[in-house]
Every structure is written in structure tokens, then in C-alpha cells.
Amino acid sequence: MTDDSDHDGRVWLGTPAFPEAARSALADTRLRHNLRHATTTIRAKRLDATGEVPHWEELREAGAAIKRRTTRHLAHYLEQLEANVTAAGGTVHWATDAAEANRIVERLVRAGGGGEAERHEVVKVKSMATQEIGLNEALAAAGITAYETDLAELIVQLGQDRPSHILVPAIHRNRAEIREIFAERMGERGRAAPADLTDDPKALAEAARLHLREKFLTARVAISGANFAAADTGTIAVVESEGNGRMCLTLPETLITVMGIEKVVPSFADLELFLQLLPRSSTGERMNPYTSLWTGVTPGDGPQDFHLILLDNGRTDVLKDTVGRQALACIRCSACLNVCPVYERTGGHAYGSVYPGPIGAVLTPQLAGVRRAASLPFASTLCGACYDACPVKIDIPEIxxxxxxxxxxxKRDDRALPTPEALAMKAASTVLDSPGLLGVAQRAAAAGGRLTSGRGGRIRRLPGPLGGWSATRDTPPPPRESFRAWWRENREER
Amino acid sequence: MRIGLFVTCLNDTLFPGTGRAVVTVLERLGHTVEFPRDQTCCAQMHFNTGYRPESVPMVARFARVFAGYDAIVTPSASCAAMIRDNHPVLAEQLGDAALREAVADVVPAVHELTEFLVDVLGVTDVGAVFPHRVTYHPTCHSLRGVRLGDRPLRLLRAVKGIDLVDLAAADACCGFGGTFAVKNADTSTAILADKMTTVMSTGAEVLCAADNSCLMHIGGGLVRLNSGVRTLHLAEILAATEGTR
Known part of the structure; x- marks a missing residue:
């Protein structure tokens, strides 16, 4: 595990512990309605899109195998990628952590072509890696404005909000809210929304199109993430739905791609597999509308200055954990979010990280350290729906x-005295390792249960931490006779 | 065939009727059931809550107590999944060769009740009579843990007099999750609310499942609301005969 004291710019983690953060989300009826509608719709689409592939399970197995192989020989593939990107006219940078990656981007933006004014603006393709390192905030502190161009990211950015889903960052917003945000905020950052803007999806998309077109045509520098990078050719792949990413990737003179080191795949041919797994799992489509692939620089076509930043930011520490490192196989499809009973009720903000949902609950504590995200591994019922949905078979419940x-x-290491939970668990383990003590406890519970149960013979309130349970659930009183007592009387002594 | 019943600590303590029902069904089918008295718990609560060292004695005890049985039958998909998936992992992690071997010997003999009836004994009609409207909730560990498939439904469909109705969104989690229901009580309740809604909309009198832990949670909510739906482990439906329920 990484040292937790001196990490900077990792993930937000400013939010309270999950149970508390969830409480306000659960009470937000509009959020609950939006989430239920969105996750239910996308779940059904995913089932259709994966169900129609006869060898879906084999594809998942192949995806998992390629990712396993890649993580085992990560250094090899990364060096191969570096060599091939460089040979194709790109420049590769290595960033140990968020601060280093942000510094490199800042320097490259300042060095990017164009006049003084343009130098302070960049357009961005939707990217999880740049969110993870807090790039927009770092650039803002350096006087550089970053414009998000993905529609949902634009909604989040204009709303001065945080994304709550990996794929659908504004899943917590509905059309009426989006109309309000556009009407109020677009003008502050460029072309204003039309005065008569309605919440018709077409009208909203048109307002965004006009607002963004201005950015695409003036920006000299674009920043993107990467879905995949093929080591054997040095080709980078970005998968998207709107075409706004394509604009960013082709129009500016300088392109800077920030990529987590785990995104490398051994071969260009592997994309054949992953471009089946990803869209079907994420949007429930056979193919996503836009897939952009580029290899270094092509003279006279697209950006003439290409930089690839390979971001570690805790990932090599994760690699050391033979169970936890499965999480590095993630292709950010977000199928696990959409099937998660917890995510469906709380939404993404409760996870306090750019990576919400089940995958966030296993990635964030590993990237940021378990002490800084101690409630996240417990934010799951272990129902296993995430594992079944994962296109690269990450056993999230196991992690x-x-x-x-x-x-x-x-907690054991940090505290002089055990937590009350640890004491209770120790006591329970002592009782449960002794049939004699268990029998005594059962008889005591039966006597106690008769005293504490109310009308109808149900226990309505339990003490201490069990109060959360009994706030909404009755508990049956322990029966007069445990099974082992019944067995003794009816089978052993008859 | 030497059959050992692993009743589970929860059933032993709070739901002895489920244990008695398993004995009734297996004896009715002509088998002798043994209950090794030194059994306690599969250690799932400790293991899943992060208390691995504390779970080791229970894992070792299970392997010791159930050594030599041809079949170990348990009325809990959740505990069966714990034993099958995690006992070997824990033994491996400890690097204790003797324990690893003991666990490896005992694990293949473990069967969740409906697996045992359908796969090992090859029966679906166990001679039960239960003239009530019933719906079945496949618990997460039934569905995605031990993967019971339609075994429970095949057994239930063969019950005489039963009015078995489908549960909408049956594969959705009920929100229990062991200590999750305590640590994240609010989220747990939000998930439970949806499960109770689908259960109540079936018009069923009885909700059954292969795990009393989930049923304790769903039933706890249904009783609090005076919903008019009771929960029952499916073993108790399979044990029922004319006039018993």
C-alpha cells in the first residue's frame, strides 16, 4: 500500500465517509428518480447488446487474459509503446504522480503554438485520467482555462459540479436542470445559449453545438485521455459518441494525451476484441459512433505536435497486490455502476472520487490508500452483479x-485500543468457535429475546450500532429452542 | 450415503424450523441425516467484514467436523458459497498445508439443499403440499454465488397446491449484504424498499428463498409494515404436508 500522508491531487476524497454521504443522496428524490430511470434503461440495453453475441463469455475471458498478460509484463509493453510513438513522430513523457503530470501538461500548453491569448485556452476530450489528477484545477491555478467538450462533461463543468458516473457524468441531471445550467452559465464562458432555450433534447444539443464549435475553431491545444494504446504500433484509441472528441483530436495543432499506464494493450489486433467488449458493455451499442485512432504525427493531417504522458499515479503500487491489481484491467465501461444496487440508490457523488460505483470502491482505496477511503470497500452488498457484468471479469467482490x-x-495498526467493532468480532469469533459457548449464548438470547420483544413477539429496537438495522426492520426473537437443542432432544435422546 | 447437516449458525440460533425442515425432507426421502454437534459457523460474517484471522478457527473447525461425510447439506446458498469460494482461499493464504488439504477434502462434498435434492438425489417432487400463494426471491448468493439456476423453482413447482407467482426484478439484490445492513443501514433500507414493493405487488402470502439471512432482512421490513406477507425458507415449504401449514 502507498504512503497515505503525502498524496496530492489524486481523487477528491473531500466528501464524508460513504454512509454519511449516501444519506443526503438517498433523500434527494429528483436524483433518485434520474438514477433509477437512467440505470434501468442502460441495463436493459446492455443485456440486449451482450446477449446477442453468441460467444460473449469467451470474449470476456479473452479480454481478461489479455489484460492479465499486459499487467504481468507492463514495463515491456510500455517501453515498446514509447519506442513506437516516438518513431511515429510523437513525444512520450513519464509522470510519477498527479503533480508531475500536471506540470508537464502546463509546460506543453505554454509551449504550444498560437498567440498569447490562445495559449491560455485548451479544449478537452472526456478523460478519466485528467480528472483523477485534477488537471483542470491545476491548469486554472496556472491561468489556463480548460474547456470540456463532451456534452455531459460540459454540463458538469458549467454547473460547477462533479461528475457522478464514468460514462454519463451528468447522469444525476435531468433535461430541465440542464436547460437551466445552459441558460445561466454558457454566456460566462463563450457563446450564450439562445434566449428561448427549451428543454427539448434537440434544442439543448444545438445550444451546446454552437457554444462548442467556437472553442474547436479557436483552440490551438487539445488534451485527451486514451481508451487503449497499442504497444506494437504506437497507436492511441479514443472511443466516444458525439464526435466532439474527434474535433479536439483533429483540429488543434498540439495534442496532449494523458494516459494511465494500464491502458496499454500488447497489439493493435487486440483492439478487435476490446472494441466489441467496450461499447456493448458501456452504452449497450454494437459499436460506438466515433472511434479515433492515431499513430504519432501525420504530416499535413491533424495535430503536428503530439505528446503522450504516461501516468503512474499509484498504479505500480497497485500492481504489487496480486488480488487488487485485477482492478487495473478496467476499461472504464461503467457496466458495474449501472447494475449496482448501491450505486442505483446513492449515485456517484457519495463515493467521493472520480471513480464511483463498484470499480471506484476498489480503485480509489488502492490509488489513494485505504486509510483515506476506508468506508468505500464496505459500500457494497457483495451481490456480485458487478462481477457478472464486467467485460474483463474483474472479481470486484473478491477485491x-x-x-x-x-x-x-x-485500524488495528493505527490504534492503541481495538475498535468496538473489533471487540465485538473477537467476542463473536470466540463464541462461534465453541459449540458449548454457542449453546449458552443461544439460551441467553432466548431468555433475553422474550423480555425485549414487544407486541406480536417481534424485537423492534436493538441497541448500539444495531440501531440502524432495527430502525427499519423488526427482528424475530430467538426461539425457545435452538436447532441443536431440538436435535439433542429429538434425535439423540429418543 | 453418509449425510451431514450443516445447519448454519443463523438457522441454529434464530430459525431452527428451517433445520428441522431439512431433516424432515431428507428423512421423508429415505435418508438418515447426521448433525455433527461440534459444528458452528462458516465464518462468512468475519471474512466478509475483513476479520480474516478471526475467521480461521471456524474454517478449520468446519473442515475438521465435517471430514468423512459423503455429503454435507446446508440450507443456505450464502454459506455454501462462502465455504466453496473462500475456505480454500483462506487456507491457501495461511500457507498451512494440513488445513489446505483438509479444506480441499471437505469442500467438494458441500451442497446447498436444492443442489443436493436436484443434482445428487435427482428429485424435484419431494411430496410436499403447500396450498398458498408463494413468490420466490433468488438471493444473490443463490444466483451469482453457487448459481442454483432454476433448481429451487423446479422443486417449488412440484409442490402440491402451491400458487407460485413470478417476482418482478427477481435478480435484484434485496440490500441485506451482511454487515452492510448495519454499516450502511440507510442505503440498505433504500434497496429493501424496492424489493418489498415488488414482493407486495405479487399479491403473495409467502415470500421464500434459499437464505434466511436475506429473508430476515426482507421479512423484518415486511413485518414492520404489517404488509401481510410472511417469509419462509423454501425448505419449510418443501417439508410441509397436508394440514401442517
């Missing part, structure tokens, strides 16, 4: 339980 053990261990 969650693994990280729970690390949280408990960390």
Missing part, C-alpha cells in the same frame, strides 16, 4: 473483501 481486511488491519 472488496480483500480491501476490507486491509482496512481492518490498518
Amino acid at each position: 472488496l473483501v480483500h480491501l476490507r481486511a486491509k482496512v481492518v488491519e490498518a
Whole structure:
């Protein structure tokens, strides 16, 4: 595990612990309605799109195998990628952490072509890596304005909000809210929305198109992430739905791509597999509308200055954990979010990280350290829906339980006295390892249960931390006779 | 065939009727059931909450107590999944060769009740009579843990007099999740609310499942609301005969 004290710019983690952050989300009826509608729709689409592929399970297995191989030989593939990007006219930079990556981007933007005014503006393709490192905030502090061009990211940015979903960052917003945000905020950052803007999706898209077109045509520098990078050719792939990414990737003179080191795949041919797994799992489409592939620089065509920043930011530490490193196989499809019973109710903000949902609950504690995200591994019922949905078969429940053990261990190390939970667990383990003590406890519980149960013989309130349970659920009183007592009387002594 | 019943600590303590029902069904089918008295718990609560060292004695105890049985039958998909998936992992992690071997010997003999009835004994009609409107909730560990498939439904469909109705969004989690229901009680309740809505909209009198843990949670909510739906482990439906329920 990484040292937790001196990480900068990793993920937000400014929010309260999950149970508390979830409470306000659960009470937000508009959020609940938006989430239910969106996740239900996208779940059904995904089932259709994956169900029609006869060898879907084999594709998942192949995806998992390629990712396993890549993480085992990561250094090799990264060096190969560097060599091929360089040979194709690109420049490769290595960034150990968020601060270093941000510094490199800042320097490159300042060095980018164009006049003084343009130098302070960049357009961005939707990217998780740049959110992870807090790039927009770092650039703003350096006097550089970054314009998000993905429609949903634009909504989030204009609303001075945080994304709440990996693929659909504004999933928590509905049309009426988006209309308000556009009407109020677009003018502050460029072309204003028309005065008569309605919440008709077409009208909203048109307002965004006009607002963004201005940015595409003036920006000299674009920043993107990467979905995949083929080591054997040095080709980078970005997958998107709107074409706004394509604009960013082709129009500016300078293109800077920030990519987590785990995004490399061994071969260009591997894209054949991943471009089936990703769109079907994420948007429930057979193919996404726009797939942009580029290899270094092509004279006279597209950006003439290409920089690839390979971002570690805690990933090599994750690699050391043989259970946890499965999470590095993630292709950011967000299928796990859409099937998660917890995510569906709380939304993404409760996870306090750019990576929400089940994958966030296993990635964030690993990237930022379990002490800084101690509640996240417990933010799951372990229902297993995420594992079944994952196109690269990341066993998220296994990692969650693994990280729970690390949280408990960390608390053990940090405290002079055990937590009340640890004491209770120790006591329970002593009783449960002794049939004699268990029998005694059962008889005591039966006597106690008869005293505490109210009308109808149900226990309505339990003490201490169990109060959360009994706030909404009755508990059956322990029966007069446990099973083992019944067995003794009816099977052993008859 | 030497059959050992692993009743589970929860059933032993809070739902002994489920254990008795398993005995009734297996004896009715002509088998002798043993209950090794030194059994306790599969250690799932400790393991899943992050208390690995504390779960080791229970894992070792399970392997010791159930050594030598041809079949170990348990009325809990969740505990069966814990034993099958995690006992070997824990033994491996400890690097204790003796424990690893003991666990490897005992795990293949573990069967969740409906697996045992359908796959090992090859029966779906166990001679039950249960003239009530019933709906079945496939718990997450039934569905995605031990992957029971339609075994429980095949057994239920063969019950005489039963009015078995489909549950909408049946594969959705009920929100229990063990200590999740305590640590994240609010989110757990939000998930439960949807499960109770689908259960109540079936018009069923009884909700059954292969895990009393989830049923304790769903049933706890249904009783609090005086919903008129009771929860029952499916073993108790399979054990029912004319006039018993």
C-alpha cells in the first residue's frame, strides 16, 4: 500500500465517509428518480447488446487474459509503446504522480503554438485520467482555462459540479436542470445559449453545438485521455459518441494525451476484441459512433505536435497486490455502476472520487490508500452483479473483501485500543468457535429475546450500532429452542 | 450415503424450523441425516467484514467436523458459497498445508439443499403440499454465488397446491449484504424498499428463498409494515404436508 500522508491531487476524497454521504443522496428524490430511470434503461440495453453475441463469455475471458498478460509484463509493453510513438513522430513523457503530470501538461500548453491569448485556452476530450489528477484545477491555478467538450462533461463543468458516473457524468441531471445550467452559465464562458432555450433534447444539443464549435475553431491545444494504446504500433484509441472528441483530436495543432499506464494493450489486433467488449458493455451499442485512432504525427493531417504522458499515479503500487491489481484491467465501461444496487440508490457523488460505483470502491482505496477511503470497500452488498457484468471479469467482490481486511488491519495498526467493532468480532469469533459457548449464548438470547420483544413477539429496537438495522426492520426473537437443542432432544435422546 | 447437516449458525440460533425442515425432507426421502454437534459457523460474517484471522478457527473447525461425510447439506446458498469460494482461499493464504488439504477434502462434498435434492438425489417432487400463494426471491448468493439456476423453482413447482407467482426484478439484490445492513443501514433500507414493493405487488402470502439471512432482512421490513406477507425458507415449504401449514 502507498504512503497515505503525502498524496496530492489524486481523487477528491473531500466528501464524508460513504454512509454519511449516501444519506443526503438517498433523500434527494429528483436524483433518485434520474438514477433509477437512467440505470434501468442502460441495463436493459446492455443485456440486449451482450446477449446477442453468441460467444460473449469467451470474449470476456479473452479480454481478461489479455489484460492479465499486459499487467504481468507492463514495463515491456510500455517501453515498446514509447519506442513506437516516438518513431511515429510523437513525444512520450513519464509522470510519477498527479503533480508531475500536471506540470508537464502546463509546460506543453505554454509551449504550444498560437498567440498569447490562445495559449491560455485548451479544449478537452472526456478523460478519466485528467480528472483523477485534477488537471483542470491545476491548469486554472496556472491561468489556463480548460474547456470540456463532451456534452455531459460540459454540463458538469458549467454547473460547477462533479461528475457522478464514468460514462454519463451528468447522469444525476435531468433535461430541465440542464436547460437551466445552459441558460445561466454558457454566456460566462463563450457563446450564450439562445434566449428561448427549451428543454427539448434537440434544442439543448444545438445550444451546446454552437457554444462548442467556437472553442474547436479557436483552440490551438487539445488534451485527451486514451481508451487503449497499442504497444506494437504506437497507436492511441479514443472511443466516444458525439464526435466532439474527434474535433479536439483533429483540429488543434498540439495534442496532449494523458494516459494511465494500464491502458496499454500488447497489439493493435487486440483492439478487435476490446472494441466489441467496450461499447456493448458501456452504452449497450454494437459499436460506438466515433472511434479515433492515431499513430504519432501525420504530416499535413491533424495535430503536428503530439505528446503522450504516461501516468503512474499509484498504479505500480497497485500492481504489487496480486488480488487488487485485477482492478487495473478496467476499461472504464461503467457496466458495474449501472447494475449496482448501491450505486442505483446513492449515485456517484457519495463515493467521493472520480471513480464511483463498484470499480471506484476498489480503485480509489488502492490509488489513494485505504486509510483515506476506508468506508468505500464496505459500500457494497457483495451481490456480485458487478462481477457478472464486467467485460474483463474483474472479481470486484473478491477485491472488496480483500480491501476490507486491509482496512481492518490498518485500524488495528493505527490504534492503541481495538475498535468496538473489533471487540465485538473477537467476542463473536470466540463464541462461534465453541459449540458449548454457542449453546449458552443461544439460551441467553432466548431468555433475553422474550423480555425485549414487544407486541406480536417481534424485537423492534436493538441497541448500539444495531440501531440502524432495527430502525427499519423488526427482528424475530430467538426461539425457545435452538436447532441443536431440538436435535439433542429429538434425535439423540429418543 | 453418509449425510451431514450443516445447519448454519443463523438457522441454529434464530430459525431452527428451517433445520428441522431439512431433516424432515431428507428423512421423508429415505435418508438418515447426521448433525455433527461440534459444528458452528462458516465464518462468512468475519471474512466478509475483513476479520480474516478471526475467521480461521471456524474454517478449520468446519473442515475438521465435517471430514468423512459423503455429503454435507446446508440450507443456505450464502454459506455454501462462502465455504466453496473462500475456505480454500483462506487456507491457501495461511500457507498451512494440513488445513489446505483438509479444506480441499471437505469442500467438494458441500451442497446447498436444492443442489443436493436436484443434482445428487435427482428429485424435484419431494411430496410436499403447500396450498398458498408463494413468490420466490433468488438471493444473490443463490444466483451469482453457487448459481442454483432454476433448481429451487423446479422443486417449488412440484409442490402440491402451491400458487407460485413470478417476482418482478427477481435478480435484484434485496440490500441485506451482511454487515452492510448495519454499516450502511440507510442505503440498505433504500434497496429493501424496492424489493418489498415488488414482493407486495405479487399479491403473495409467502415470500421464500434459499437464505434466511436475506429473508430476515426482507421479512423484518415486511413485518414492520404489517404488509401481510410472511417469509419462509423454501425448505419449510418443501417439508410441509397436508394440514401442517
